[in-house]
Amino acid sequence: MQKAIPALFMRGGTSRGPFFREADLPADIATRDRVLLAVMGSPDRRQIDGMGGATPLTSKVGIVRPGATPGVDLDFLFAQLQPDKDTVDTTPNCGNMLAAVVPFALETGMVKAQGETSTFRVLTLNTDMQCDITVQTPGGAVSYEGDARIDGVPGCSAPIKINFLDTAGSVCAGLLPTGNVRDVIDGIEVTCIDNGMPLVMFRAADVGRTGYESVGGMNADTELKARIERLRIACGHAMGLGDVTAKNYPKMTLVAPPREGGSITTRSFIPHVCHDAIGVLAAVTVGTACVLDGSITEGIAVIAEGNAKTVSVEHPTGEFSVELELDPANPQNVTRAALLRTARLIMRGEVMVPAQVWNNSGDPQ
Numbered sequence: 001m002q003k004a005i006p007a008l009f010m011r012g013g014t015s016r017g018p019f020f021r022e023a024d025l026p027a028d029i030a031t032r033d034r035v036l037l038a039v040m041g042s043p044d045r046r047q048i049d050g051m052g053g054a055t056p057l058t059s060k061v062g063i064v065r066p067g068a069t070p071g072v073d074l075d076f077l078f079a080q081l082q083p084d085k086d087t088v089d090t091t092p093n094c095g096n097m098l099a100a101v102v103p104f105a106l107e108t109g110m111v112k113a114q115g116e117t118s119t120f121r122v123l124t125l126n127t128d129m130q131c132d133i134t135v136q137t138p139g140g141a142v143s144y145e146g147d148a149r150i151d152g153v154p155g156c157s158a159p160i161k162i163n164f165l166d167t168a169g170s171v172c173a174g175l176l177p178t179g180n181v182r183d184v185i186d187g188i189e190v191t192c193i194d195n196g197m198p199l200v201m202f203r204a205a206d207v208g209r210t211g212y213e214s215v216g217g218m219n220a221d222t223e224l225k226a227r228i229e230r231l232r233i234a235c236g237h238a239m240g241l242g243d244v245t246a247k248n249y250p251k252m253t254l255v256a257p258p259r260e261g262g263s264i265t266t267r268s269f270i271p272h273v274c275h276d277a278i279g280v281l282a283a284v285t286v287g288t289a290c291v292l293d294g295s296i297t298e299g300i301a302v303i304a305e306g307n308a309k310t311v312s313v314e315h316p317t318g319e320f321s322v323e324l325e326l327d328p329a330n331p332q333n334v335t336r337a338a339l340l341r342t343a344r345l346i347m348r349g350e351v352m353v354p355a356q357v358w359n360n361s362g363d364p365q
């Protein structure tokens, strides 16, 4: 017998995966993780026996419950799986999957629409980060149709606005986990920074690349990938993250001058595969580095004056605009980050999980 678990299959930004109500999954974490691995078909490079799309960006899961903290409407737990590994990592955030949380909660009746638009406060349990998310709810239902366009997703959809309230030091102990805005690690000048996502940023030119290479070219560049992994492991120790060999962070971001009228060009390794675009909180973190005096983006990033800045982060499939607000008393302090995403309900139903997955778990489900 297989067990049926209710799920909505959703795109959130440039990522995709099944979303569950927390109450529909096993409470025991080890059993839950075995269930999620079975749902996605991991570990298997093709994920042929599950719902995963054979890339890290399509091996993601969202788990949602009503907020358990005063002032918080919804709690969101993000789980990163991998096609070819048996890991379920709930340590880092995913700002893309986050975009689908409020649509999921509205679709499942966990929250009620407030009017033409609805805004809910969401707590991301992975890193205890809060944000306000506004979705379009004409006539009391989520609308997925509109003219908002995000690079990396074909077509147009209804806009989803995410306003981050506290992103600094998500997984690391602070915004600049080495204590410096710039370090030389393993012979390369880097900025180690975490404003929502732990990143190691370095100039593409410093590893003999332009920063404009294609995703396919980057993924085929085994020499570069080996160099980046060595740097990542050294930076992990410097950032207080310990041995990051088996961890999905820090992500590695090559930067170069903008080419399309934006603020900076990026190629992101997440951490072993080059992203087709860039992660949401990775973009917030890149944007933050661009406004910090002395970071490795100095002399590369093109940034306008003023305390409210739009940083346009160029990536392989377009650009990602992040609105940053700086503290007028201390312009090195980013007080707010806002951005636009879209999401879509792709399928609703039940995902079937082989009964043997529950064996010996001790969980009554």
Ligand code: NQM
Pocket (backbone or CB within 6 Å): 014, 015, 056, 057, 093, 094, 095, 096, 097, 197, 251, 270, 278, 279, 280, 281, 282, 283
């Ligand atoms: O940085 C990819 C993605 C992400 C994460 C990754 C993300 C973020 O594009 O907030 O969205 O870094 O693994 O979904």
